[in-house]
Structure formats: structure tokens, C-alpha cells
Amino acid sequence: MSDVETAPSQITISVDGMGGDYAPGEVVQGVLDALKTFDLHVLLVGQPEVLKAELTRRDVAWQQRQLTIVPAQNVIDMGESPLTAIRKKKDASIVVVADMVGQKKAQAMVAAGSTGAAMASALFRIGRLPGVDRPAIGVALCTPQRPTLLLDAGANADCTPDMLHQFAQMGSVFMQALYPPENHQKPRIALLNIGEEPGKGNVLANEAFDRLRQDSSLNFIGNGEGRDLFSGKADVLVCDGFSGNIALKAAEGLGKVLGHFIKEELSSTLQGKIGGLLAKSALTRAKNRFDPEEFGGALLLGIDGICVISHGSSHARGIFNAIRVAKEAVEGQVIARMTKALVQDEASGDA
């Protein structure tokens, strides 16, 4: 695997210094934390005077060797239409962040804030991997065992069996690189469906099932169900972006209302109040195991570069973890391996 075009020893990651609810402060802090921990070069994109002020308030010495500020005067707001905004504001930080990868000045990009703007920038300024119809959003979910990657989590509302097959290929490569299974097997791929038996589900799921089953390069373990988002049954759970997004948000909704009910019930009796006080830190730890900042963000797979899109509400820890995931994906040569998997499949499909 020496066919990857990067600086031999150092990984460069471009980071949107202006994106997200807590930019630039928390982003800068996350970047500095990452630079203290990993051997990296960061291209920090945004308004230079603003970013410099944030750096000056913190640890300036680190900038010199590992951090370069790349100027971008504009910012795309959460409310703007992503497509219109990236066309109009070519000097927006998120566009320049993607440009760094598109121009091979960085191997990965990290951005918090508007998922739509990050996706559009990546798509138009970096481009897709050869043979990829539509990039997908991958989200890592917490299970009692290893994380499960759900994709597509919402980029493509309507999918074809071919797209689901590509999602499986990309997810397999990604999870192999970031969470290599201990038994030296390939990541377990399951199809998100409404029953475990073959033949279950809608037309799309049935056709995708056959496609996945026929691909011997995948470790396809059959159908998974909604509950397998969190069961650890599969390493990759493949679905169309409509079902995937609804499933994710339904789980989010349950978590929210359950938290609400727990608070209500604890405060309804004196014993509950005391128990709740003593149990508070344990309950918070349980909740935090689902914290999206732990994984750093959603992945945009199918782009010719690593793209990690952090939640708009990310703090320094979220940015730090997004950079960590980006770095591990670059080290794992995810892009070269995905390209190879997709090209090989296309070749065998033509044969």
C-alpha cells in the first residue's frame, strides 16, 4: 500500500476554524490539544486575526512548527442554503477547508457546523472517489462492544441496491482501518431491515440483500434490525439515508424523553431525590457513553479525501476526537483502500 500520495512522514489535516456554535475558541483549543497528542500538521482555516487572537490567548509556541493559518474571510451560517452559499462565498472557511484536500495540501478535513455546507464543499471542491455514485454519511454508534457504523445516516433519501452495496464496501474499509476486528476477519456487514430472515423487507432491501450476499469480498452476515444500531451485532449497518436518519433520530428522541422521565420520577419522592443525587455521576457517565463528541463526528464516505463533520455544538473534545479519527483514517490508508475495493468491484462487474 505505497500508492498513496502524501508527505512521507507527516499527516496534514485542514480544520475549519470558524465552523460550529463554539468557534473559534473551542475549535482552536481542540486543535491545540490534538497537536500536543499527535504528530500532525494542521491547516487552520478562517479569519487570520480572529484565529491568531485565539492562539495568542493559548499556547502560541505550538503554532510555529505544526500549525499554519490559512486565510478565509467568509463564513457560512447554519441557516443558509448550503448549495447557494458555497457557490456565492468561494472564500468561506468551509470551502477553503475542502480546497486544501482538493489541492492535495491536506489528506483530511474536519469541520463543525452545517452538515449540508460541509457535504457540498467536499463534493464540489474535492470530488468523489472513482465509481462512487453518491457519498454517504457514516455515524459511529455506541454499543456494549465495538462501535457500529451506520450508513447512510441521511445523505441519500432515495437509494438503489448499487448504492447500498457501495456503502457496504466503503464502510467495510473504514471500519477495518479504524477498528480492525480482533479475529483477523473482515468487519461484519449487516443490512438494516425489518426482520432477520432473508426475504424480509422492502424491494430495495431484498435486492440489496442479494447484491451483498454475492460479494465474496465482504463479510456479509445478513439482515440486522433497528435494535442492532446499538447491539454490536454488526460492525457496519447499511441502509438508505431515509430509514437510517429516522432510526438515529428515533433513538435520540427516546433517549431524551427517557432522561426526562427519569428526572421526573427521581424528583417525585424523597428517597428518589437522595438516590438521584448519589447516582447522578453514574447516570451522567452512562449518558455520556452515547456522546457524539466521543467519536468526533459523522464521516462523509465516497469523497476523495477524509471528511469528518463534527456536530455543530462540538466543544474542544469533539474537535480533538474528529482530528483523531481523521488521522487514524489517513494512517489506515482508507482512501486508497476504498478506491481499490470499488475499482476491483467495477472490474469484476464488467467481466
Place this chain on the structure above:
Amino acid sequence: MSDVETAPSQITISVDGMGGDYAPGEVVQGVLDALKTFDLHVLLVGQPEVLKAELTRRDVAWQQRQLTIVPAQNVIDMGESPLTAIRKKKDASIVVVADMVGQKKAQAMVAAGSTGAAMASALFRIGRLPGVDRPAIGVALCTPQRPTLLLDAGANADCTPDMLHQFAQMGSVFMQALYPPENHQKPRIALLNIGEEPGKGNVLANEAFDRLRQDSSLNFIGNGEGRDLFSGKADVLVCDGFSGNIALKAAEGLGKVLGHFIKEELSSTLQGKIGGLLAKSALTRAKNRFDPEEFGGALLLGIDGICVISHGSSHARGIFNAIRVAKEAVEGQVIARMTKALVQDEASGDA
């Protein structure tokens, strides 16, 4: 409502005495509890000697006036293919339960156990409402406010905009009867989608959105998202059975793993252990607010009779609540009102 062949003043409900993991004991107990609470007649279907033995162990006096045992020698097991089983075993309890409604001897059926067998029996022995393409499964979800009815929760993996429109009509009538909104408005209908703005979602959702918006007989409030399964934003959340089932099970999966994490974290420190002991009953109460036995079961809407399908693991309380829901639906004249809504719509569609 005088076209039903029963005692004019009394509601008759046929109940599968043999269905579910805890039949016949818990079913018989649930029936007796319901008969003590409501003015009902129950046709208890199953093996007479087995059911009589269960009744004899309990309160026999009640049988005389309000309970009739209807013999059915066979039982369909959870593992059997529903379609094959109901064809082969015409004397299976679930088939006879549906027959009672089909023959107008009861206005509602209640069965625990195989959803597939109950659906198939209802479909073939009772039949559909005029104009209904495909019956849907409705599941009532717990929110901080009134319950939300999700449908379709899994009966139809592939749906058309017409089907989603019918689900909305049926759900509206049902929730109007069981949970009439306090402000005298009609139940709020939302379309389950991946964004709130019009124009979001897949082709099906977009077409269904237009259809729902155009129907002035519905109180359509626009798109809902996955989190709205539990937010209380809508009274009825309409979706295809594929997304609906996945959303439900994803939430179930999150609940399970969160419970697991809470236990782990509580037991990891002494303070957590003590807090957990004191908080235990409050945590259990919070969990129980999602208990499916509270609502009694899933509803099969689109059948020419009330069908409540309880979870296979239902205890007496689940059966009691299923009978309560069935009774309220009969009292609310749900079937006559649904028929009217569907026929009116068909007439206006033809015009």
C-alpha cells in the same frame, strides 16, 4: 350502530385464550379483570377443558353472564408461517377469534402472540374496510404529553402515497375516538420524514406530503422527524412500514443498551451502588412508562372490525389493557367512522 348482531347495549370482544407466552393463565386473568371493571361480554376462544380449568382456579361466578367459551382445538405456534398455518389449521384459536368478528358475533378481537398469524386471520376471516388497500399496524408511543400513534409500524414494507394517506385517515379517526384532543380540534397528523421543511425526504414522502396537505378533512401539521415518535408533537405519525418498524426497534435498542450502561455505571462505585438502590423504584417507574402492556398492544387498522394484537409476552395487565382499548374503540364507533372517512374521500376523489 345497530347493524351489529349482539345484545344492543353490550359490547362483545373475542379473545384468544391460547395466544402468547403466558396463555392461558395470564389471558384468563386479564379477561376476568376486564369483566370486573367493564360491562362487556367476552368470547374466550380455545380448548374448553384448559380454559375451564383456568377459570375454575379463579373466579367462576363471573363466567355465567359475561363470558362464553368458544371451542377451538388448535393453536398456532410462534414459529409457524402465519399464512400456511391459518390455512391448515382452520380450528386454530386465532382463526376462530377472527371468525367471531367476521361473523358479527363480536365487534372486536384481542390476541397475544404471533402478529403475523393475527394479521393473516383478521385479513382473511374478517376482511378489509371498503376502499382500504392494505391494513396498517398502529403502535401507541409514550410521550411526555398524550400518546402518539405511529403507523404503519411494520405491516407494509413498500408503500404508496395513497396508502400513507389512508393510514393518516384511519389514524385520525382512531385517535379522535380514543384520545380526543382537548381543544376540540382534530388529531394532529404528521408525516415521518428526515427534515421538517416541505420538500425534504424521499420520493414517497414528498408525494405523500402533497397528498396529506391537500386533504382538508385532516389536521395535517407537516413533517415530523424520528425524534417526534416520543416528543408529543403529533397525535398520529404516518410512515411506510419499513421506516416505522426500524425507528421503533432502534428506539427499543437504545433503551436496552442505555439500561445496560446505567446498571454498569451504578455498580462501578460504592456511591453509585447506594444511589442505585435508593433510586431503583424511580428508575423502574421511568422505564415502565414505555411498557407496551400499558396500551395493550398494536392495532390493526383497515380491517372491518377492531383488532388489538398484544405482545407475545403479555401478562394479565397487557390483556386487560388490550380489552380496554378494544372496548373504547368500539364505543367510539371507530369502524363506522373510518368507513365514512374512507368512502367520503373516495367519492370526492372520483368527482
